[in-house]
Amino acid sequence: MGMTNIKSVSRNTWLTLCASLAGIILLFVIEENFDRFTMQIFKLCAINVILALSLNLINGFTGLFSLGHAGFMGIGAYTCALLAMTPAQKEANFILQPIVPWLLDVHLPFLPALLASGLVAGLLGWLLGVVAMRLRDDYLAIATLGFSEIIRVVLTNAQPITNGSLGLKGLPRYTTMWWAWGSAIVVTVFLVLLIKSSYGRAFKSIRDNEIASEAMGINVFGMKVLSFAISSFLAGIAGGLLAHYLTTIDPKQFFFLKTFDILLIVVLGGVGSITGSIIAAIAVTASMELLRFLDGPLNFGFMVTSGTPGLRMVFFSALLMIVVIFRQQGLMGTSEFSWDALARIGLLPRRKRSHRSNGKTGKERVE
Amino acid sequence: MDLQTFLQQFVNALSLGSLYALIAIGYTMVYGILRLINFAHGDIFMIGGYLAFYGVSIFVMPWWLSVCLAIVLTTAFGVVLERAAYRPLRDSPRISIMISAIGASFLIENLAIVLFDARPKAFPVPDLFGANYVIEGVHIAAVSLIIPVVTAVLLAILLWIVHRTRTGMAMRAVSTDVDAARLMAIDVDRIVSITFAIGSALAAIGGIMWALKYPRLEPLMGIMPGMKCFIAAVVGGIGSIAGAVLGGLLLGLIELMTIAFLPELTGYKDAFAFILLIVVLLVKPTGLLGKNQGEKV
Numbered sequence: 054m055g056m057t058n059i060k061s062v063s064r065n066t067w068l069t070l071c072a073s074l075a076g077i078i079l080l081f082v083i084e085e086n087f088d089r090f091t092m093q094i095f096k097l098c099a100i101n102v103i104l105a106l107s108l109n110l111i112n113g114f115t116g117l118f119s120l121g122h123a124g125f126m127g128i129g130a131y132t133c134a135l136l137a138m139t140p141a142q143k144e145a146n147f148i149l150q151p152i153v154p155w156l157l158d159v160h161l162p163f164l165p166a167l168l169a170s171g172l173v174a175g176l177l178g179w180l181l182g183v184v185a186m187r188l189r190d191d192y193l194a195i196a197t198l199g200f201s202e203i204i205r206v207v208l209t210n211a212q213p214i215t216n217g218s219l220g221l222k223g224l225p226r227y228t229t230m231w232w233a234w235g236s237a238i239v240v241t242v243f244l245v246l247l248i249k250s251s252y253g254r255a256f257k258s259i260r261d262n263e264i265a266s267e268a269m270g271i272n273v274f275g276m277k278v279l280s281f282a283i284s285s286f287l288a289g290i291a292g293g294l295l296a297h298y299l300t301t302i303d304p305k306q307f308f309f310l311k312t313f314d315i316l317l318i319v320v321l322g323g324v325g326s327i328t329g330s331i332i333a334a335i336a337v338t339a340s341m342e343l344l345r346f347l348d349g350p351l352n353f354g355f356m357v358t359s360g361t362p363g364l365r366m367v368f369f370s371a372l373l374m375i376v377v378i379f380r381q382q383g384l385m386g387t388s389e390f391s392w393d394a395l396a397r398i399g400l401l402p403r404r405k406r407s408h409r410s411n412g413k414t415g416k417e418r419v420e
Numbered sequence: 421m422d423l424q425t426f427l428q429q430f431v432n433a434l435s436l437g438s439l440y441a442l443i444a445i446g447y448t449m450v451y452g453i454l455r456l457i458n459f460a461h462g463d464i465f466m467i468g469g470y471l472a473f474y475g476v477s478i479f480v481m482p483w484w485l486s487v488c489l490a491i492v493l494t495t496a497f498g499v500v501l502e503r504a505a506y507r508p509l510r511d512s513p514r515i516s517i518m519i520s521a522i523g524a525s526f527l528i529e530n531l532a533i534v535l536f537d538a539r540p541k542a543f544p545v546p547d548l549f550g551a552n553y554v555i556e557g558v559h560i561a562a563v564s565l566i567i568p569v570v571t572a573v574l575l576a577i578l579l580w581i582v583h584r585t586r587t588g589m590a591m592r593a594v595s596t597d598v599d600a601a602r603l604m605a606i607d608v609d610r611i612v613s614i615t616f617a618i619g620s621a622l623a624a625i626g627g628i629m630w631a632l633k634y635p636r637l638e639p640l641m642g643i644m645p646g647m648k649c650f651i652a653a654v655v656g657g658i659g660s661i662a663g664a665v666l667g668g669l670l671l672g673l674i675e676l677m678t679i680a681f682l683p684e685l686t687g688y689k690d691a692f693a694f695i696l697l698i699v700v701l702l703v704k705p706t707g708l709l710g711k712n713q714g715e716k717v
């Protein structure tokens with residue numbers, strides 16, 4: 054821990070600052086110069102980054118195979134939509150049965166609505182986590198999948214609250230480039246800090262050996278529930294962003310196959326790598342659009358929903374199989390992006406060895 | 421609710437439950453041997469239905485020939501699936517092999533959408549199965565009678581294989597302890613293949629009978645029945661064939677009887693199975709007929 058270390062930290066800090074600045078400029082450039090179609094893809098990338106990170110937290114870092122993400126997204130999407138719509142919009146949507154009176158007059162700005170969607174999803178995740186974390190491995194997976202389906206069925210049937218299978222239309226288009234990427238960056242930084250904290254180390258120790266970590270005095274059950282709740286919270290936020298990105302939501306979008314789409318990203322990026330999830334989320338979302346031609350002329354519109362998959366989805370599911378069978382660690386394994394790593398492989402000028410690795414938020418990879 | 425309605429629902433529940441049981445057996449056998457939830461099992465079920473459909477509609481075969489061929493081809497498909505997607509990962513962590521199962525299911529579904537077309541197809545029901553009888557005011561479709569009988573016959577054959585043949589003995593041995601079975605000169609790969617073959621054949625028969633009962637084919641038709649049948653297997657006690665049958669019948673009965681008694685819950689039908697699953701997992705994780713396996717460190 055001498056001069057070299059201080060120097061290296063300052064170099065890395067400079068690099069980080071420059072990269073952040075470059076990222077902000079890039080967002081400006083994109084916002085100013087690209088058409089709406091391209092912008093939509095960029096926004097979807099950000100939403101998928103959040104989803105992949107939140108699934109990776111529970112599956113990759115805590116080692117609990119959860120398949121309930123679609124349900125928590127649904128909770129977040131509906132909470133955010135119902136809080137942010139104006140009473141007039143709600144009345145226009147609920148044609149079969151009027152909305153319950155206590156919900157009609159609630160009208161919040163986007164930020165409180167978004168936070169509320171995360172909190173509702175997180176609270177539900179905490180409650181369900183207390184139940185589900187008594188199970189392990191594949192039983193946990195199937196139980197969380199069950200939660201997701203129960204949530205979807207309730208969303209479909211609770212007509213006076215959710216407008217049932219008709220869904221909600223005409224939501225305000227709040228999810229701008231800044232909201233989407235801003236949230237993605239905040240979530241990334243939060244997750245990096247979380248993983249480096251004692252909580253994160255506890256999560257990873259549970260993943261590596263549950264019995265040993267219990268012997269070390271870690272409250273295994275409590276940590277599992279906490280990880281599940283945080284993951285649900287983030288899924289809820291992503292759901293809220295998604296709702297105001299699509300401007301139309303209905304319960305079918307949150308069928309459990311949606312979870313598999315996110316799982317695809319996490320596995321391709323590397324189970325247990327924040328950097329991997331970010332790169333894979335962007336790569337998969339972008340190539341879903343680039344490969345749209347595979348679906349033929351029948352497919353129009355710009356949204357990536359699991360509603361109209363075709364040859365494109367065959368490609369992605371085949372890719373998933375190939376990765377699982379031949380390269381289980383995915384793109385990044387459990388390693389993360391850092392400036393030092395870039396220097397090691399010769400992309401940055403080499404300098405003296407330092408013992409401290411300066412993990413990066415990975416945001417720089419956006420470019 | 422009068423007796424007539426009750427009997428009507430009971431007949432419906434018996435045939436639905438038998439179908440669930442047939443598919444649940446495939447899950448329970450695979451899980452018993454590999455400790456793997458074969459997520460693709462529901463899709464094998466779907467393929468069985470489609471192959472029978474194409475045999476009749478494109479190749480103009482008589483229905484019995486088409487059904488036999490569909491069963492054989494689906495069985496082969498199940499064996500190939502195991503070899504391609506599960507065998508390379510047999511020594512990997514359980515999460516990897518489960519992701520592989522999910523991926524396989526995902527791939528089959530998407531391939532089916534491309535190959536079979538996403539639009540639903542009407543399954544041609546032979547006259548023999550389309551008949552409808554009315555006894556004491558209870559409507560009984562011929563299919564509803566045939567399904568439980570076929571299930572019972574297949575179950576008898578299966579139990580005979582598992583308990584009376586050398587292969588069955590080997591299957592039970594592998595399910596108890598893979599390494600010990602290997603030491604006893606049992607070819608584990610062969611036993612796993614046979615298990616997948618039996619499971620897939622039962623799924624194919626289940627799929628075809630499902631299509632006779634609900635004559636509408638869709639590429640994603642296997643997902644929901646697949647999930648429910650896995651749940652039936654867990655409820656009955658995973659690894660136990662009798663348990664799978666019991667769980668399947670119970671699930672069919674609960675689903676239809678709840679709707680008959682409380683029609684306002686109809687919309688929640690698809691959630692019953694999952695609620696049942698969560699309750700069973702919390703109260704008696706080994707299922708109704710399952711054996712308790714000690715936790716190994």
